[in-house]
Amino acid sequence: MSDNAPSTPVKAAQTEQEKTDFGFSQVEKTQKASLVANVFDSVAAKYDIMNDFMSMGVHRLWKRYTIDCAGARAGHKVLDIAGGTGDLTAKFSRLVGPTGSVTLADINLSMLKVGRDKLRDRGLISNIDYVQADAEALPFPDNHFDIVTMAFGLRNVTEKQNALNSIFRVLKPGGRLLVLEFSKPTSEQLSKLYDMYSFHVLPKMGQLVANDADSYQYLAESIRMHPDQETLKGMFEQAGFEQCDYQNLTGGIVALHRGYKF
Amino acid sequence: MPASALLTATLEQAINRVLPLDPDSAARLQALSGARLTAFVAPLPFGLSLSFSEQVDVHAVHEAPAEVVAALTEKDCCIQTSLSVLPELQQTSQLTRLIQQQKLTVDGELQIAQQVSALFQQLDIDWEDQLAQVTNDVIAHQAFTTGRQVHERVSSLLGTFSRTLGNAVVEEKQLAAHRLAVMHFNDSVSTLRDDVARAESRLEKLEQRLTKR
Numbered sequence: 001m002s003d004n005a006p007s008t009p010v011k012a013a014q015t016e017q018e019k020t021d022f023g024f025s026q027v028e029k030t031q032k033a034s035l036v037a038n039v040f041d042s043v044a045a046k047y048d049i050m051n052d053f054m055s056m057g058v059h060r061l062w063k064r065y066t067i068d069c070a071g072a073r074a075g076h077k078v079l080d081i082a083g084g085t086g087d088l089t090a091k092f093s094r095l096v097g098p099t100g101s102v103t104l105a106d107i108n109l110s111m112l113k114v115g116r117d118k119l120r121d122r123g124l125i126s127n128i129d130y131v132q133a134d135a136e137a138l139p140f141p142d143n144h145f146d147i148v149t150m151a152f153g154l155r156n157v158t159e160k161q162n163a164l165n166s167i168f169r170v171l172k173p174g175g176r177l178l179v180l181e182f183s184k185p186t187s188e189q190l191s192k193l194y195d196m197y198s199f200h201v202l203p204k205m206g207q208l209v210a211n212d213a214d215s216y217q218y219l220a221e222s223i224r225m226h227p228d229q230e231t232l233k234g235m236f237e238q239a240g241f242e243q244c245d246y247q248n249l250t251g252g253i254v255a256l257h258r259g260y261k262f
Numbered sequence: 263m264p265a266s267a268l269l270t271a272t273l274e275q276a277i278n279r280v281l282p283l284d285p286d287s288a289a290r291l292q293a294l295s296g297a298r299l300t301a302f303v304a305p306l307p308f309g310l311s312l313s314f315s316e317q318v319d320v321h322a323v324h325e326a327p328a329e330v331v332a333a334l335t336e337k338d339c340c341i342q343t344s345l346s347v348l349p350e351l352q353q354t355s356q357l358t359r360l361i362q363q364q365k366l367t368v369d370g371e372l373q374i375a376q377q378v379s380a381l382f383q384q385l386d387i388d389w390e391d392q393l394a395q396v397t398n399d400v401i402a403h404q405a406f407t408t409g410r411q412v413h414e415r416v417s418s419l420l421g422t423f424s425r426t427l428g429n430a431v432v433e434e435k436q437l438a439a440h441r442l443a444v445m446h447f448n449d450s451v452s453t454l455r456d457d458v459a460r461a462e463s464r465l466e467k468l469e470q471r472l473t474k475r
């Protein structure tokens with residue numbers, strides 16, 4: 001785990017040749033990871049701009065709230081899995097200070113590189129490791145991290161339960177997991193409005209700004225396919241997490257799930 | 263959407279914009295590097311923490327004060343009080359009583375609170391210079407000669423305030439003085455922002471006058 005070279009990718013063991021969702025399409029399970037990789041290779045360079053543009057800046061508040069709920073302190077070891085361009089990592093790096101450490105892990109090298117360059121430009125280097133890794137098979141020791149965060153990442157993982165199990169393993173007893181992810185709007189009206197936005201406005205914006213309608217179509221579809229609040233909470237519990245709860249943000253467009261390992 | 267995130271984002275931006283305007287604040291910030299100050303002011307439903315590095319990170323604390331206190335490190339300070347007590351904090355003679363009545367609690371490293379207060383109290387920003395950078399020197403100068411009275415009044419107010427605080431540190435129990443200082447640092451920030459706003463509006467008027475000529 002060095003600051004300079006992301007370590008080798010770790011592939012999740014996959015045995016059964018079953019189907020899984022890729023947006024609204026059904027694909028072989030073994031294919032999903034590379035399809036997701038294409039999406040993020042394609043959006044990496046414009047990822048930050050598009051985030052601000054599409055969410056009107058609100059994603060920053062969602063992430064900030066996630067950090068507030070993480071309770072990071074000086075000396076903590078934090079894993080930001082599916083950390084992408086490192087928004088959460090940047091904050092954590094300052095909060096845990098020189099006695100702590102933050103590991104920015106992502107399956108996608110393009111995203112990881114954009115993140116690394118961005119954080120370096122901001123002078124944040126000393127306590128950050130960059131690791132290319134699959135959330136389903138984390139290459140870290142058992143009981144290693146105080147906090148694990150996953151923001152807008154779980155949706156893209158092929159076997160979400162594997163990812164939760166893997167995170168549970170690397171968390172220290174007493175540690176907590178925070179998953180920030182698109183979810184199910186709580187009101188019918190908001191839900192309709194949001195569908196219109198994500199299926200009609202969003203891909204067009206993607207086309208206009210990033211010249212990439214397909215990736216943003218995938219984004220909209222993958223959001224719809226993601227388990228709702230209660231289902232995800234159940235998956236947390238199945239992985240072994242305790243005191244699991246979630247909070248709806250912006251009317252449930254996004255939910256922050258939290259669970260502890262004791 | 264949690265309002266706390268919006269509040270802390272705004273505070274954080276304001277603080278990190280104002281601090282670099284005083285070249286001396288970098289050194290004070292450096293001295294605080296790695297430190298954290300958490301304040302719980304009831305009935306605010308969450309605490310506020312200031313974490314210091316090369317910048318100031320402001321975050322809402324959703325844990326209970328007891329949890330924060332239990333996890334204090336030697337680079338932490340945690341203060342607890344309530345909104346209704348804030349006005350009383352202005353009278354330094356009341357502070358000892360407030361502590362005894364447990365209306366005010368400080369845990370952890372007191373020096374951090376003191377340094378934080380110094381960081382904001384001792385802000386010395388050359389607004390004229392700041393303005394001159396965005397407009398031309400003549401306009402900035404004129405804006406300031408006309409605006410100076412207001413500006414001086416504000417400065418002298420701030421000065422009195424700092425002296426009161428200074429006295430408090432000397433006269434009162436150390437504990438109490440730190441807390442008073444911390445309670446007021448937000449005030450100082452908003453005073454400074456008012457200052458800028460005032461200077462801006464003076465400048466606008468002057469520009470209008472100049473273009474009319």
Ligand SMILES: C[S@@+](CC[C@H](N)C(=O)[O-])C[C@H]1O[C@@H](n2cnc3c(N)ncnc32)[C@H](O)[C@@H]1O
Pocket residue numbers: 036040081082083084085086087105106107108111133134135136150151152153156157158
């Ligand atoms: C929408 S981005 C989120 C990035 C960042 N956390 C944020 O909130 O801005 C999703 C990220 O998940 C990563 N990802 C997808 N599948 C993954 C997996 N199985 N393991 C780790 N990361 C994965 C993608 O490469 C991408 O960088």
